[in-house]
Amino acid sequence: MKIKLGISPINWCNDDDTSLGGDISFKQCIEEMALAGYKGTEIGHKYPQNANDLNAALASNGLEIYSAWFSTYFTEPDKYQKTLSDFLDRMSFLRSLGARYINVCECGHSIQQTSHPVLGSHKPVFNEAEWHALIQGLHQIGRIAYDFNMHIVYHYHAGTGVFTEAEIDYLMQHTSPLLISLLLDTGHAAFADIDPVNLIKKYGNRIRYVHLKDIRQPILLATKQNAWNFMDAVRAGVFTVPGDGFIDFKAVFNTLKAHDYAGLYLVEAEQDPAKAIPLHYAKKAYAHINQLINE
Numbered sequence: 427m428k429i430k431l432g433i434s435p436i437n438w439c440n441d442d443d444t445s446l447g448g449d450i451s452f453k454q455c456i457e458e459m460a461l462a463g464y465k466g467t468e469i470g471h472k473y474p475q476n477a478n479d480l481n482a483a484l485a486s487n488g489l490e491i492y493s494a495w496f497s498t499y500f501t502e503p504d505k506y507q508k509t510l511s512d513f514l515d516r517m518s519f520l521r522s523l524g525a526r527y528i529n530v531c532e533c534g535h536s537i538q539q540t541s542h543p544v545l546g547s548h549k550p551v552f553n554e555a556e557w558h559a560l561i562q563g564l565h566q567i568g569r570i571a572y573d574f575n576m577h578i579v580y581h582y583h584a585g586t587g588v589f590t591e592a593e594i595d596y597l598m599q600h601t602s603p604l605l606i607s608l609l610l611d612t613g614h615a616a617f618a619d620i621d622p623v624n625l626i627k628k629y630g631n632r633i634r635y636v637h638l639k640d641i642r643q644p645i646l647l648a649t650k651q652n653a654w655n656f657m658d659a660v661r662a663g664v665f666t667v668p669g670d671g672f673i674d675f676k677a678v679f680n681t682l683k684a685h686d687y688a689g690l691y692l693v694e695a696e697q698d699p700a701k702a703i704p705l706h707y708a709k710k711a712y713a714h715i716n717q718l719i720n721e
Contacts, residue, residue, distance in 0.1 A: 429719060431712070432466030432492050433459050434637075434694035437667075438704045441471050441495075442539055443657050447699045452483070455704075460487040462708035468529070468692060469494035469520075477522040492690050493527035493579070493635065494520055500563030501534030501556040501587065513567045517576060527635050527690070528571060529609055531581040531588075532560050538585035543653035545617075550587040560587075561600050568605030579609040579635040584617050585656045591620045598629055608632040610682075612673055613639030613665050613695070617646065622673065623681045630685030637694045638715065640671030660696045667695045667707045669714030676718050691715070 438455040439447035452472040459467055467489055474480040484490060496516050499505035517528060535550035542548035552560065568578045580597060582588045588597050598608065608625075610633045615622040626633065642663055649659040668675045693711045697704075 429715075430466065430690050431464060431715060432468070432489075432690065432692045433462070433464045433708055433711070434468050434692055435470030435472070436694055436696050437708060438699055439470055439472050440660070440696060442696075443661070444471065446661070447704075450699060450704070456483060456487050456489055458705045458708060460489060462705060463712045464489070464693075464708070466490050466492040466690065466692070468492055468694075477519060481523060491520070491523040491525045492692060493525055493529050495529045495531065495581070497533040498530055498560075498563060498567070499532070499534045500560045501532060501550075501552055503559070505534070506559065506563065509563065510566065514570070517567075517571060517574065521574060521576065526575065527577050527579050529581045529635065530564070530567070530578050531583050531586060533586060534560075536583075536586045538583065538656050540585075541655050542585075544585050544656040544659060545650050546653055549585060549589065552587045556587070557596070557600070561597075564601055564606050568602065572605055577607055577634055578605065579607045581609040581611060581614075581637075582618075583611070583614055589614070589618050591618065591625075594620075594625070595628075598632060603632055606632075607634040609635045609637060611637040611639065611694075612668075612675070612678060613637070613641055616641045616673055617664070623677050626678070626681040626685060626687075630682070630687065633682070633685070633687060634689045636682070636687070636689060636691045638668050638675070638691055638711070639693070639695045640666045640668050640673050640675075642666055642670070643672045661698055663697060663701060665695045665697060666702070667693055667711035667714075669710060670707070675715070676721070679718055
């Protein structure tokens with residue numbers, strides 16, 4: 427099973443709380459990615475915003491850009507047009523870097539960066555009009571991406587309106603497979619009490635991109651019991667790299683293989699780098715993943 431394995435800069439420098447990894451430079455980040463054996467990455471907040479400078483820095487370390495996160499706000503009417511405009515800018519930048527994927531997540535009404543309990547009752551639940559706006563908006567940007575040979579991969583996420591299995595099901599059932607694919611995030615699936623293997627079995631033909639992250643079960647339980655918000659859970663270490671939590675990644679890889687998955691894999695584990703030394707965990711993940719896929 428041949429895979430193309432990358433790692434996210436969020437393992438070094440967090441985009442939601444920039445104090446996590448604030449002392450780590452872009453140079454250190456990409457050099458350690460390469461040192462750990464990875465060949466690709468996504469865009470982080472410390473990356474150069476000039477495509478030529480970024481491509482040169484990555485090339486010198488044997489890395490390429492796979493994708494980048496993009497927040498949509500289609501469920502908030504006053505942000506609909508700006509979302510479309512910002513998407514065009516983001517897509518243009520990614521194309522100039524040679525990337526073919528855009529990780530899209532609807533962040534309208536999100537509680538991801540609030541003080542609300544991430545697994546509580548404050549999570550947005552879209553009404554019929556909001557679902558309609560989201561689906562219409564995704565199809566608009568999906569069509570644009572398709573015309574430029576790029577792919578929208580939808581990233582369900584804790585604290586947003588597409589997080590539970592029922593919400594993922596609704597989105598998949600009401601969007602075009604030609605225009606909207608699914609990003610399988612193992613960590614956010616487990617965070618929502620979803621077995622990622624079940625998602626693969628249901629949507630294997632829609633999955634074009636995979637985020638590999640693990641969950642520390644004791645901290646997940648503490649997140650529920652203590653009503654922590656999303657970033658409190660992250661700081662406490664709820665996410666980690668494959669092989670350091672409870673997710674059965676052998677089953678994940680076997681099921682993806684059975685569905686002829688041929689996309690990209692990206693290790694993504696939001697952690698506090700002061701507690702979890704990034705290079706150590708990057709190497710640990712690389713060794714564990716390669717062991718599983720070569721067994």
